[in-house]
Amino acid sequence: MSDDATTAIGIDIGGTGIKGAIVDVATGELRSERVKLPTPQGGEPDDIVATVEQIIHALGEVPAGTPLGVCFPAAIVHGTTMSAANVSPSWIGLEAEKLFEERLGLEITFVNDADAAGYAEARYGAAKDVRGLVIMTTLGTGIGSALIHDGVLIPNAELGHMDVAGRRDFERRASYAAKERAHLNWKRWAARLQVYYGQLEKLMWPELFIVGGGVSKNHKHFLPLLRLRTPIVPAELRNNAGIMGAAALAAHAVGTSPHAPAAELVDKTKPED
Known part of the structure; x- marks a missing residue:
């Protein structure tokens, strides 16, 4: 994706519903209709990933390389879900970011849902x-x-x-x-x-x-x-905060956000030996 791109996809996974949209990361406005599907019964990892796939497909054509942010109700450390709220306990200790990336064939930014909502309020609300x-x-x-x-x-x-x-x-x-x-x-x-x-x-x-x-x-x-x-x-920002924050975090992680904050927010680079 080019450095002047201004859109990203945000996905917000909750215990009862999963929703997503394309977001203008400069303003926080939704560039698409919000798509929402029920969270699969039991909240198992494979079922939730499949639902996220459906939402992304429902959003239609997006430019190749569009950043994708996913927020989830858990503490997340280095892409691993360390807890699970209102979803299956099989998420605990799971390399969830890796699971999403392998299934979707895309790099994602994977963050806690409250963090995404809070960041959206700081950026846009x-x-x-x-x-x-x-x-x-x-x-x-x-x-x-x-x-x-x-x-x-x-x-x-x-x-x-x-x-x-x-x-x-x-x-x-x-x-x-x-x-x-x-x-x-x-x-x-x-x-x-x-x-x-x-x-x-x-x-x-x-x-x-x-x-x-x-x-x-x-x-x-x-x-x-x-x-x-x-x-x-x-x-x-109410119900769209998670979507907006996940998208903004994803955009910032790949350097596409036109209004980057004072310091790097998400740093996926590894220190040199």
Whole structure:
């Protein structure tokens, strides 16, 4: 792909659905219709890869060498999935990036789903042009998280698993699922979120918190109840954030992004001996 190319494909794999689109990486706008298919029952690797193949084919003709980014609900280290959320446990320890590349016949950029969404918000959404540390959290079944510093992604932050106030994995108390399980009203849930974000603030001193997840559309019910030094705002990109972030990360990884951040975001080169 030429150095002035501005499009990439983004694929967002979730526990219930897999979606993809062609993205203008300069603006974050979708250049195609978004294609979505249900995640195969059981979430097995071969079945999910086959579904991704279907989505890519459904997107139609794209120029040869168009970057492809895939985001997935797991911690990912050197292309290996180290965990698995809402998919088969057979993903754990799997060289997933290699599996996708062999099956698709394409090089891909393989990233955590929360990282992709957070990077999209930093590039195109609520944290566009914000310098310093931005922390995005997604409040859903658990608490997903992403760290971006001066436009550069710091991958695999699992801030939902922090121990806070003597309680392990504080996402068990502060996620949206925890709110629903305990039948908490907005005020009581906000009190738990105050403890969580207050601890993050003391540890990291970010410039901005972004709150994503489906509940973010109801942000007026709980974000104003929080008392933090750090500004806290709802995510802007909603359901397309993973697609946009995966595409942007893929484009940057091969040097095609026309607005590269301050430092290399994804470096697939290996140091010389």
